[in-house]
Amino acid sequence: MVYPLIIGTAGHIDHGKSVLVQAITGQDPDRLPEEKQRGMTIDLGFAFWGEDVAFIDVPGHERLIRNMVAGVSGIDLFLLVIAADEGVKPQTIEHLQILQILGIKEGVVVLTKTDLVDAQIIERRRGEVERLLWGTPLQGSPILPVSALTGQGLEELKEVLRELLEAREKVGEGEIFRLPVDRSFSIKGFGTVVTGTVISGRVEVGEEVELLPAKRPLRIRGIEVMGKPRPEVRRGMRAALNLRGIGKEEIKRGDSLATPSFFQPTRRLEGELSLLKGFPGEVKGGSWLKFLTGTAEVVGRVYPLEGRPLRRGQSGLVRFNLEVNITGALGDRFVVRIPSPPSTIGGGEILDPYPPTKRRGERLDYLNALKGREVPQVIRERLLWRRSRGATENELWQATQLPWKLIRVGLRELQENGNLVRLGEGSHYFLTSSLLKLKERIIDEVKGFHRQNPYRLGVGEDELGHRLRAHLELYRKALQELLKSGELSLHSGRKLALSSHHIPLSPQEEQLKEELEERFLKGVFSPPSPRELKRGDASRLMGVLQEMGALVPTGHSLLFHEKWVKRAEELLREYVQEKGEINLREFKEILHTSRRFALSLLTYFDNQGITRRVGEVRRLR
Numbered sequence: 001m002v003y004p005l006i007i008g009t010a011g012h013i014d015h016g017k018s019v020l021v022q023a024i025t026g027q028d029p030d031r032l033p034e035e036k037q038r039g040m041t042i043d044l045g046f047a048f049w050g051e052d053v054a055f056i057d058v059p060g061h062e063r064l065i066r067n068m069v070a071g072v073s074g075i076d077l078f079l080l081v082i083a084a085d086e087g088v089k090p091q092t093i094e095h096l097q098i099l100q101i102l103g104i105k106e107g108v109v110v111l112t113k114t115d116l117v118d119a120q121i122i123e124r125r126r127g128e129v130e131r132l133l134w135g136t137p138l139q140g141s142p143i144l145p146v147s148a149l150t151g152q153g154l155e156e157l158k159e160v161l162r163e164l165l166e167a168r169e170k171v172g173e174g175e176i177f178r179l180p181v182d183r184s185f186s187i188k189g190f191g192t193v194v195t196g197t198v199i200s201g202r203v204e205v206g207e208e209v210e211l212l213p214a215k216r217p218l219r220i221r222g223i224e225v226m227g228k229p230r231p232e233v234r235r236g237m238r239a240a241l242n243l244r245g246i247g248k249e250e251i252k253r254g255d256s257l258a259t260p261s262f263f264q265p266t267r268r269l270e271g272e273l274s275l276l277k278g279f280p281g282e283v284k285g286g287s288w289l290k291f292l293t294g295t296a297e298v299v300g301r302v303y304p305l306e307g308r309p310l311r312r313g314q315s316g317l318v319r320f321n322l323e324v325n326i327t328g329a330l331g332d333r334f335v336v337r338i339p340s341p342p343s344t345i346g347g348g349e350i351l352d353p354y355p356p357t358k359r360r361g362e363r364l365d366y367l368n369a370l371k372g373r374e375v376p377q378v379i380r381e382r383l384l385w386r387r388s389r390g391a392t393e394n395e396l397w398q399a400t401q402l403p404w405k406l407i408r409v410g411l412r413e414l415q416e417n418g419n420l421v422r423l424g425e426g427s428h429y430f431l432t433s434s435l436l437k438l439k440e441r442i443i444d445e446v447k448g449f450h451r452q453n454p455y456r457l458g459v460g461e462d463e464l465g466h467r468l469r470a471h472l473e474l475y476r477k478a479l480q481e482l483l484k485s486g487e488l489s490l491h492s493g494r495k496l497a498l499s500s501h502h503i504p505l506s507p508q509e510e511q512l513k514e515e516l517e518e519r520f521l522k523g524v525f526s527p528p529s530p531r532e533l534k535r536g537d538a539s540r541l542m543g544v545l546q547e548m549g550a551l552v553p554t555g556h557s558l559l560f561h562e563k564w565v566k567r568a569e570e571l572l573r574e575y576v577q578e579k580g581e582i583n584l585r586e587f588k589e590i591l592h593t594s595r596r597f598a599l600s601l602l603t604y605f606d607n608q609g610i611t612r613r614v615g616e617v618r619r620l621r
């Protein structure tokens, strides 16, 4: 089958678009009774031309621009219709601008109703149209005189359209399925049907899709393309999808169907806005606008990001804060309009559909990288912003919406240049500079800790990690490097200290400390009472001994030397392994000590998870 293509009409009201579509296809695109009665198009009309071409017919009325934009988003060729008797009119110009903004460059201009004018006028109109197109990407498009009434010129027009269709390149599919809905209706005994043009990816009958921005899962019951049932539909095709489990009023123009869980609903987005040359005003921070993308139209405020208002003919990076959620992706085109006088003032391309809440200067580098599709630069900027939190390949893909393959290539390039570190079984990426920064921050924090706690050995590893809020993998990597290089040391109790750090003790204090330790060593399982010792310097030095792990606080405000705690544990284990359990009296007897000391140690072992208390006895865990 030839690749299906879509031709969209454009042009001023009553200039003969619908009649021309009917003359070409034999089908009347005006389907609503009201349209037939009033002789004007209100909503989008559709007609098939042979096996593989569809026409989307749009209304020309200035108040129906929204429908026009919805119709021509996703078309392959335009058919700009200008009545030869009237010539170029306001919506001729506006529709032309919208085609330009949406990036639709290929198509045909038809001078229609030629039966109403003489040859001289036709030539004058041709000159007018050439001037209109001059300097736009549409310059050089064929201009064909036709009369839908007499059929004059119709064959030539069809011929030119066929040639253009054949020359169209088949575009790549893209990874993610997306279809902006342009119509929703229900058919008796069939359920809800929506129509639209697939703008990326593909989908099959039976597949699950997600309704956006509602984020509701739906299943595809049936697919029709060009009026015929088909098992699947791909990018570029117009399709009617029969959906399971939803009423027609729950899905409307402006919604999208997509591969589940890739897109997020968003009301804040950033992109590049270009203003038309004819726009007399300026766009300042906070200006209200109508924002049209795909088949959606919403109201919102715009904020230029480069610190100056935008004027006619200018382009700049902007943020939109919309009133309601929409679905947007990198590369989606949008049109902006103002309500009074109602007119299109410009448009552009969405770059980041999910910017952070705050507008920061550093965002510009990121947006510019996205604009140029400089993949490694985009990844770098993104990771720079993520800092020590890093990102996975998947997160980068969803956040930037660049093709998966390009992200992979970009990551590899950055890694080969030494700009990236890949951690956690290779799934998490960080900038090398983030690792260096984190190492500096760790050193600073440890230094600060020493300054504030001179008599402590160091800061707890987990406590510091928590405070720094770094990704665990990166934190581990940073510590590992700092310990390896000898800048940091790890002490008992997983305490981190500068290797150069030592607790500042005078020779007298040092001696007193040794004496204290000696007393605890000599005490064995009957250590001295800390309360008695806690006088003057002794109290601080006992703190130092605890800090160093020499003294262990057990239960009931007692301290034992670390050596004897270990020994007590050994004796306890031996006993319990033989007897199955131990009670306080038995433990006291093995240790040759008092009830109070034995109980303190048992409580400690309970708390350490070594023993478990069962009634009057302890067992090993």
Ligand SMILES: Nc1nc2c(ncn2[C@@H]2O[C@H](COP(=O)(O)OP(=O)(O)OP(=O)(O)O)[C@@H](O)[C@H]2O)c(=O)[nH]1
Binding pocket: 011, 012, 013, 014, 015, 016, 017, 018, 019, 020, 039, 040, 041, 042, 058, 059, 060, 061, 112, 113, 114, 115, 116, 146, 147, 148, 149, 150
């Ligand atoms: N004489 C003559 N009249 C035509 C020709 N084509 C269209 N008309 C008439 O022009 C009027 C408008 O035609 P439509 O095709 O409905 O115009 P349209 O551009 O679709 O209008 P909207 O959809 O409302 O924007 C109708 O009364 C047609 O009969 C033509 O080639 N010759």
Ligand SMILES: [Mg+2]
Binding pocket: 017, 018, 019, 040, 041, 057, 058, 059, 060
């Ligand atoms: Mg019409």
